Amino acid sequence: MEKAYTPGPIEARWRSLWEEHATYHSEPDERVSYTLVMPPPNVTGVLHMGHVLNNTIQDILARFHRMKGYNVCWVPGTDHASIATEAKVVARLREEGLDKRTLGRETFLQKAWEWTHKHGGIIVQQLKQLGVSADWKRYRFTLDPPLYRAVEKVFVELYRQGLIYRGKRMIHWDPVALTALSDEEVLYKERESLLCYVRYPAENGEYLTIATVRPETILADVAVAVHPSDERYRSWIGRQVRVPLTDRWVPVIADEAVDPSFGTGCLKVTPAHDPKDYEIGLRHGLPIIDIFTPEAHLNENAGPYAGLSREEARHRILADLAAAGLLAKTEPYTHTVGHSERTDAVVEPRLSEQWFVRMKPLAELALQAVEKGDVRLVPDRFEGIYRHWLENVRDWCISRQLWWGHRIPAWYAPDGQVFVALTAEEAQTQALQAGYDPSSLRQDEDVLDTWFSSWLWPLSVFDYFEAPENPDFRYYYPTQVLVTAPEILFFWVARMIMAGYHFTGKKPFSVVYLHGIVRDKLRRKMSKSLGNSPDPLDLIARYGADAVRIGIVLSAPAGNDLLFDEALCEQGKNFCNKVWNSFRLLSLWEERSTPGEPDPFHQAAYRWFTLRLRELHTEVESLLGQYRFYEAMHTLYRGIWEDFCSWYLEALKPGPSQPLLQEVAAQALHLLQLLHPFAPFLTEELWHVRTGAPPEKSLSFTSLPEPTSLSPSEKTYLQAVRYIQQAISRIRGLVHSFSLQGPLRLHIQTERPERFSDLQGWLHHFLPLEELTLSEKPFTGPALRVLVETDMYFVAADLPETAWQTLREKLQKELAHVESFLRQLEAKLHNPQFRTRAAPEVIAREEKKLADNQARRTLLLEQLEALGSL
C-alpha cells in the first residue's frame, strides 16, 4: 500500500468498474424496495455545489439502505428546463445572427436538440465523478417519448376533469423571454424607487393628487379610486378628473381595496397593468387600456410615447408632468419589485389568455397528506410554510410562450373553439362531430411549464402513465425519500404530492428531506458573478470525491443553510488519508507478526473497542435515521480518528514480531461499512484490498447487521475506560508542562482499588511508568496530582519551589470552585421545597454530586496540606 492515499487513480478505477458492472442497477425482487428519485438537474447544466450537497445526501441514504438489505433504486434523470434552455439557445442563435422567429419552430427545435445533445449529459458524467450510486440504466429525460406522452395524457385527463381550463387572466409576463410565468417563477427584490405625487385636474381648477411609483402607466388609467369611508374624498366620488398628459376624463370611484394610508389615499386605476386595479376594474365595469407591447415598450395607445421602453417613458413622462405643473413632488421610496426567476427581467402584470390548473381540489389532497403524517417534512418546521402556501394557493398558469418543451395538446378552430386531445386526428374527429372543418384546426403554439412535467416525475420515471399496473411501478412506488432544497417546495414538492394522490391515490414519497442552500463562508449565496462558487470537479481533482463529499456533509448541520469552506475538503482529505494509513498499519503488522497468544492488555483493549464499536454503530444508525448527516459523519470521524486510531491501534502497538490480535481486522471492516455511505471510493478500495472480494461485489451490498444496544454494565465499563484515558491525557499534560524527565512513579488514591485490576494495562501502556501503586491513602512526598472523577493520581516529582507555588495556586482555585459548587448543592438539598417537589431521581443525582464533590474537596485539602509542608 502507498504511504499516502491517492484518490485520483483509485476513484477512477471504481468509477469505471461500477459502470462496467452496472453495480447499482436494480430490478424488482423479493426484498423490500427503497426508492429515491433524483431531482433532475437541467439537462444542459453543469454541476455546482448545490448538486454536490443534494446528491451526496441521496447517495448516503442509498448506500446505507443497500447495506441494510433493501433493494435500493435511485432513479437519475435530467430536466429539459424549458425557459432556461430556450433562453440559452436563443442567446446562442443571436450570436450567430439568427432569430428564433425567422428560423421557425421546426428549425429552432432542431437547433435546441443539437444544443441539448452537445451539452446534455455533461452533468451526468459529473455526477458519476462524485460517486453517486444511481441506477444509470434507468436514466430518464423529461422530453423522452414516454415522459412526453405522460404530460399530454395528464393534460387531456385534467382538462376532461375540469381541472385545466383556458382563461383570460392577469398573469406575470416576462418581457425578455416573452412568456407568461407562474406566481412561483417571480422573485421579489427590494428596489429604490421614486414615489411620484401627480395631480389629476378636475373642473374649477381643483385637482386630486395621487401617489404612484409607475407614472408611465398614467396613460392607461381609466379611473381614480378612493376608499368609500375616507372623509377627505367623499365629495369627490362620482366626479370626473382628467388623466394628466391626455384629454381623457375618468370617473372618481369608491372601492374598499384602496388603502387610505398609502400616499394621499387616492389610487389611480390601471386595470391593464396591475392585478389589484384589474379586480377594481371588473367590479366597476371599467374599460381596459393596454399601453405595452410584449417587450414592455409603449404601444400606439401611448400616443407620443409609443416606442419608448418602460424606463424611458417614465423619465419622459415625469419631465412632461413637471413641465405641465402636474408633478406635486417626488420622494424616495423602497418597495419590492417582481423579477423573472430565469431572465431577471422586471415582470409586467399582463392580461392574457393562458392555460391554468385549478389548484384548490388538488391542494386539499396535498394538505391532508402532510397533516395526517403520510408525508413527513424534515425538518418539520417547513410544515407550517407548506400549509400556508396550500391554503392560499392560486391557480397555476401552465402555458408558456416558448417552443422548447411539451407542446400543448389543444387545437383551435378559426373561431377559437378549442379541442383538447392526445393527437391531431382525435382533435379533428372532435371538430368534425362539432360541425367544424377538421382541416381548419391549428395546434396551440405554446408549450407547458417545465414543472408540469416535473410534477409527474416519481410517476413517469416508472412509466405509470404508459402502463399503470407495470411491475416496476408496483414495486418501486411510492418512493421513500425525496431530497431537495426548500426553495422548490412549492414549485415542485407540493405539486408532486398533488399529482401522486390525484393520479394514483398514493403518496409519491414518505419523507421530504429539505437541505439548505450552499453559501460561502461569508454567508453569501454562491454565484458566478461573485466568483465565490468553487467548481466541484476542480475540488474533486484536488481533494478526491470522498473528501469533497465529507467536506460538504461536514458543512451542513441539519436544516439550515450551510457555509461551505474549502478547508473542510482538506479536512475530508486528511481523514481519508488517516483511514488509509490505519489499514496500512494493519497490513504492516500482519507482515511482521508471529504466531502466538496476544498480549493480555491487547485482549482488554479488544474488549473495550468491541463495546465502543457497538456504541458507535448504534449512534451512527440512529443519527442517519433522523437524517442528521452532519452528526453521523462527525460521530464517525471522531470514533475512527480518536477511538480507533489514537487509542485502539496505539494500544495494540508495538506490532513488530509480536503475535497479532486477529479480531482487529474484522473490527476494521465493520468501520469501513459504517463509513461507506460517506466515502464510497476509499472504503470500496480498502474492502477489496482486505477481503480480496471480486470487483463486481460492492461493499454497498454487504450486510450491515442491526447494532445491539449496550447493557448498563457495559456502559459502565466504557465510562471507566474513558476515565482512564482522561487520566492518561492529563498526566501527559503534566509531563509536558512541567518537563518531567524519565520514567514516572504513579500513585493512585482510590476508594475502589479493585476497579483498576482490568484497567492498569492502559496506564502501563500509554505512560512511561517505573512504579504504579494503588491505595486508599494519599501519596506522601512531593508529587503532582490529577483528579479524575473521585480518584487522585499522584505523579512523584522533584520540582523547584516556584513550580510548587504555581501548583498551590491552581489547587486553591480549584478548591474555591469546588466549595462554591458545594455551597450551591447544599443549599439546594437543604431546601425543603426542593426535597418535596423535585423528582426522587433528581434528588439522588444531586446527592451523588454532593458526595462526589465532598470527596474531591477532601482530596484537594489533603494535597494542599502535603504541599504546605514542602
Added chain:
RNA sequence: GGGAACUUAGCUCAGGGGUUGAGAGCGUCUGCCUUACAAGCAGAAGGUCGGUGGUUCGAAUCCACCAGUUCCCA
C-alpha cells in the same frame, strides 16, 4: 404588510421542551519528524449560553418583552 426561524468559545454549530457540575470540529498557542499517517503525534488556552423581566425549589433550557440577524410569502 403577513409568516417562520435564529442569537452558546475567534469561526461553524451540537445540546436543552425543567434538574449530570458548560460540549464538538476547525482555528490559535506549546512541545514533538515517537519506524501507519507532519495530510501526522502529544498537550494547552479560550464562554457570566444576545439583553431585561417573569414562572419555578431550580432557567443557558419555559414564558413575555426588547435588540440584532436570516429566510419565506404578498
